[in-house]
Amino acid sequence: MENLLLTVLFLAVLFFLLGSGVWVGLSLLGVALVGMELFTSRPAGDAMATTIWSASSSWTLTALPLFIWMGEILFRTRLSEDLFKGLSPWLGGLPGRLLHVNVAGCALFAAISGSSAATVATVGKMSIPELRRRGYPENMIIGTLAGAGTLGLLIPPSIILIVYGVTVNESIAGLFMAGVFPGIMLALLFMGFIFVRALLRPESMPPREAATGFLQKFRDSFSLLPVILLILAVLGSIYAGIATATEAAVLGVVGALVLSLLQGSLSKESFLESLMGATRTSCMIALILAGAKFLTLSMGFTGLPRDLAAWIGSLELSPLALIAALTVFYIVLGCFLDGISAVVLTMAVVEPMVRQAGIDMLWFGIFLVIVVEMAQITPPVGFNLFVLQGMTHHEIPFIARAALPMFGIMVVAVILVVAFPEIATWLPAQMRSSP
Structure with missing residues (x-):
């Protein structure tokens, strides 16, 4: 009974603060402060100061602002134009034709961004006008972009994987490796949907454009070479064991x-804009992490996570049943919180359950990110929906309906990762076993 009252109190205070428009990080700090003052004898001020400092001074966390800054710099280059120009000649011959550029472009930019919203904005600012001009269905343009934009959360270097790794003390490099094959799998599933839909409804596709020769395709793709080299340098240095995630971020x-200097897009204004954009995003995430860390400490003093984990254990759920329950839980939670907030808010309670069930934490991180990806395209708080609303001027219900098939594809991806965990665990295991 006492645990139930504690849970209700924590949730009531949290939703009151979030509903009042208080920032997520400050809301978490407020909930933790209430718990410390009412249910523990430890001085709340000293505990908060110590916890916030320890949460903010992690060396692993330094990779976060650097990867964000890398994405901000490239967001202000001509990369979106290069993506469309370089990919469209190769993908135009497939059923669904240039709609595949949305998926391939998002997958490519995700490998240098780590942000879902930035991925949607970068690819969309060029592909939306081009696809509209060619007469592609509006719902498919928006739906494929909304779904493929979520690859920014999964394909390394992923910001949310860094946050997860710091929160549960797992290897960032290992998580990045674990995200490679699931990211590729999800991109192929999106492209498979476009392929099948185009075969079933060929009348919805515009006429095929004139074919171009191989040499011309190669020339058009030459502008992508610097970006591909940058991806290979950043991720290759991590996978080869040459650099840590932080050192690779510096390289990025x-x-x-x-790259932006050679393109002529680096100016004093763009440099400062990218720096301030990265600072704002990094500070927001750091505040959320600090609040979640203090909330974890506060809940630990009350014994709530331990008791809840024991209660879940008493239900004797199989690992599969636990994963199914957590899938539903995070989908519902994602309707109201962004992905990073949902992860750091729940880890204090969820991590003991998952470890007790014997589930690999690297695998669970990938599973969690795929489920959290769904939150990016579910109203009322779907970040990709808001980005697309600003770019297309459609209402949120229309964008959400267009993205619904992509939500279903992500459900299929979750099922595949659960049924075949090696999709996420094979590459990290190979890297660990190599000399």
Whole structure:
């Protein structure tokens, strides 16, 4: 009974603060402060100061602002034009034709961004006008872009995987490796949907454009070479064990600055805009992490996570049943919180359950990110929906309906990762076993 009252109190205070428009990070700090003052004898001020400092001074966390800055720099280059120009000649011959550019472009930019919203905005600012001009169905343009934009959360270097790794003390490099094959799988599932739909409804596709020769395709793709080299340098240095995630992030920032300088898009204004954009995003995430860390401490003093984990254990759920329950839980939670907030808010309670069930935490991180990806395209708080609303001027219900098939595809991806966990665990295991 006492645990139930504690849970209700924590949730009541949290939703009151969130509903009042208080920032998520400050809301978490407020809930933790209430718990410390009412249910523990430890001085709340000292505990908060110590916890916030420890949460903010992690060396692993330094990779976060650097990867964000890399994406911000490239967001202000001509990358979106290069993506469309370089990919469209190769994909135009497939059923669904240039709609595949949305998926392939998002997958490519996700490998240098780590942000779902930035991925949608970068690819969409060029592909939406081009696809509209060619007469592609509006719902498919928006739906494929909304779904494929979520790849920014899964394909490394993923910001949310860094946050998860810091929260549960798992290897960032290992999580990045674990995200490679699931990210590719999800991109192929999106492209498969476009392929099948185009075969079933060929009348909805515009006429096929004139074919181009191989040499012309190669020339058009040449502008993508610097970006591909940057991806290979950043991720390859991590996978080869040459650099840590933080060192690779530094390499990525330097490479992005050089690339934008060579393109002629690096100016004093764009440099400062990218720096301030990265600072704002990093500070927001750091505040959420600090609030979640203090909330974890507060809940630990009350014994709530331990008791809840024991209660879940007493239900004797199989690992599969636990995963099914957590899938539904995170989908519902994602309707009201962004992905990073949902992860850091729940880990204090969920992590003990998952470890007790014997579930691999690397695998669980990938599962969690795929489920959280769904939250990016579910109203009322779907970040990708808001980005697309600003770019297309459609209402949220229309965009959400267009993205609904992509939600279903992500459900299929979750089922595949649960049924075949090696999709996520094979590559990290190979890297660990290599000399």
